[in-house]
Amino acid sequence: MAEKILACDNEKCIAHNECERYRLFKEGQKDYKTHSGKPDKKCGKFLKSTAK
Secondary structure (H helix, E strand, O other): OOOOOOOOOOOOOOOOEHHHHHHHHHOOOEEEEEEOOOOOOOOOOEOOOOOO
């Protein structure tokens, strides 16, 4: 069974538009947290989004 990906609501992260975690948050996933991404650096939890 695949592990569930925890979504992220961090809009300040430089890579939020490319991140799978942010995409999941925008789609309404209830389990989320704010990871440590900053306007000039993405966090260590970044996952490249595969959605088109």
